[in-house]
Amino acid sequence: MMKSNEVLSLQGVGKSFPATARGGEPIEILDSINLSLFSATSVAITGKSGSGKSTMLQISAGLLSPQRGKVLFSGQDLTALGDDKLSTIRSRSMGFIFQSSLLLDDFTALENVAVPAMIAGIPQRVAKKRAKKLLESVGLGDRLDHKSDQLSGGERQRVAIARALVNDPLILFADEPTGSLDERNAELIENMLFAMVAEKEVALMLITHNKAFALRCDRVYNLHNRSLEVVQ
Amino acid sequence: MSSALVSMLISRKLGIHSSRSAKKRILYNVLLVTLVVASLVFAQLFVVSMSNGIANKYALLGNGHLQVHEKPGTTIPTHPEIVDVQLVAQTFSLVYSPSKNLMVRLKGVESSYFNEERKQALTFLDPPLDANGSTLPQVLLSTTLANLLGVGQGDRIALMMINNTSLRPQLCIVGNLYDSGYKELDENLMFCDISLMEKLFSTKADTYYEILVANNAIRPVRQFLEGEGLSVTSWDQENYAVATNLETSRQAVLGVMIVVAILCGYFISELSRELIEDDKNRIALLKLLGASNALVRSVYFSTVMIVTLISILLGTALGILLGLNLGSMLSWLALRSIPALSFYLLDFPVTIPLLDIAKIVLVLVLVSALSVVWSIRRVRKIPLLQSTRFD
Numbered sequence: 201m202m203k204s205n206e207v208l209s210l211q212g213v214g215k216s217f218p219a220t221a222r223g224g225e226p227i228e229i230l231d232s233i234n235l236s237l238f239s240a241t242s243v244a245i246t247g248k249s250g251s252g253k254s255t256m257l258q259i260s261a262g263l264l265s266p267q268r269g270k271v272l273f274s275g276q277d278l279t280a281l282g283d284d285k286l287s288t289i290r291s292r293s294m295g296f297i298f299q300s301s302l303l304l305d306d307f308t309a310l311e312n313v314a315v316p317a318m319i320a321g322i323p324q325r326v327a328k329k330r331a332k333k334l335l336e337s338v339g340l341g342d343r344l345d346h347k348s349d350q351l352s353g354g355e356r357q358r359v360a361i362a363r364a365l366v367n368d369p370l371i372l373f374a375d376e377p378t379g380s381l382d383e384r385n386a387e388l389i390e391n392m393l394f395a396m397v398a399e400k401e402v403a404l405m406l407i408t409h410n411k412a413f414a415l416r417c418d419r420v421y422n423l424h425n426r427s428l429e430v431v432q
Numbered sequence: 433m434s435s436a437l438v439s440m441l442i443s444r445k446l447g448i449h450s451s452r453s454a455k456k457r458i459l460y461n462v463l464l465v466t467l468v469v470a471s472l473v474f475a476q477l478f479v480v481s482m483s484n485g486i487a488n489k490y491a492l493l494g495n496g497h498l499q500v501h502e503k504p505g506t507t508i509p510t511h512p513e514i515v516d517v518q519l520v521a522q523t524f525s526l527v528y529s530p531s532k533n534l535m536v537r538l539k540g541v542e543s544s545y546f547n548e549e550r551k552q553a554l555t556f557l558d559p560p561l562d563a564n565g566s567t568l569p570q571v572l573l574s575t576t577l578a579n580l581l582g583v584g585q586g587d588r589i590a591l592m593m594i595n596n597t598s599l600r601p602q603l604c605i606v607g608n609l610y611d612s613g614y615k616e617l618d619e620n621l622m623f624c625d626i627s628l629m630e631k632l633f634s635t636k637a638d639t640y641y642e643i644l645v646a647n648n649a650i651r652p653v654r655q656f657l658e659g660e661g662l663s664v665t666s667w668d669q670e671n672y673a674v675a676t677n678l679e680t681s682r683q684a685v686l687g688v689m690i691v692v693a694i695l696c697g698y699f700i701s702e703l704s705r706e707l708i709e710d711d712k713n714r715i716a717l718l719k720l721l722g723a724s725n726a727l728v729r730s731v732y733f734s735t736v737m738i739v740t741l742i743s744i745l746l747g748t749a750l751g752i753l754l755g756l757n758l759g760s761m762l763s764w765l766a767l768r769s770i771p772a773l774s775f776y777l778l779d780f781p782v783t784i785p786l787l788d789i790a791k792i793v794l795v796l797v798l799v800s801a802l803s804v805v806w807s808i809r810r811v812r813k814i815p816l817l818q819s820t821r822f823d
Contacts (some may be wrong), residue, residue: 287719
């Protein structure tokens, strides 16, 4: 059972990958992972490289299927849904921020932010209005018509944050969002991310190596030996 | 599905508001398909026009569009599409020149036979000899036949007369030379006055009425004449082998065109495959942002089909434009007297075979659409996580 404001629930999730492309003894990445995430709260997952943090995020977002367990998102088991239904959920209820901003390089900042809204069926005019407002709120009001290659790394990441929030998602998945930024820009993005989470009451699942960044979350877990250990 | 988003993505794929390399790539593909389509349309236009030109030569100089096999003096009823009626007598005869003899088809015609329409189908090379200059009957030969016989204007030839009781030669004089532009027809066709035919061959000559019709109205006019109780044949029955060969050639060429169009469709599917392959990360990102496979497919389908349709339109226009300038090119070739082209008709009016072009275009569009649908299936197989592999 999910609690009323529970957005995401991982129940006994396990995942393994084949040792080689041709198969072989599978390598266990995650084992019996249990995690709940509530709206307006943040959880950080830390761990060594290769520990399975990103795999856990991808399973949580329905991008990968686990071999065992359930992934309940707003009460719906993502592992039981088809591609189209998952697309709809990703479009309307999830936001993604990755280490690389992953912008459409021939689109302007405004268009990049408006795209997920348009995918969700929002009329172009409304989507662009909403995108403009969000870009202004992340300090890019004067960069609306700039294309990806005309923006700095920090600016591109701010566009990615605005894009992740354009459909008022229930949850934000952030995989090393400051991993490729300098200290000053990283801090700016961190502040912006937490401000947005508080303002929009979004749940945040953060994957990071950065201990200080992780400790700003409500809860912190360390992924070690295929299991989650509570840090905070 | 957001149509505005689809349009936005298509416009970027087409190179509008896009980088120079993207524009170059699309232009290259448009150019390639345009050239293929233009070649197909031009080739079809050439073949059909030449076939029609040859058929027209046979109709105008050989047998008329229709033949009414009735006795001289029969009244041919009028019809709005009948433009000319001529009484003609024809037979096959041996012709002797000082150096050679040949079997020819001899047509006896009245002086009104070479009307404006027929004059347009041939060229008289010399002014005719003075009719009073010789007591010998005059005949009209083609330059091809004259060359075969080794004679020219004013030279004498002998026709072997055959009647019910005797066989004897009749001396004639070459009154003029003509060239229809088609050697197959010219090399055994000779004209003389119909009165000479009656005199020389009497009952051995086949007498009939040659009818020319306007607007390709052969079938309705034939039905009309048959309805009047007349015995009628058409040019393709009289020249069955030629007509069948022309139609077979036309169909064979159209078949080849369609095969080339199918290959072109395969090329277009390769274009969509390349576009998708190059855009794997973009597609994965769109899917990550919630775009369905159907939305992404519609973008690539529309993009490739727009490129295809633009190319087909441009190619068709270019092919027709080239075809319309075919006349001057063929005249230039005809003047060069290239031996390899001597058996081809190099002087014919260009006709645009709209139905054949429509068939080629339809096949291209259908094959392209099917091949693109087939190749964009791969969109589904692109993993969502492809986009995060930049890291």
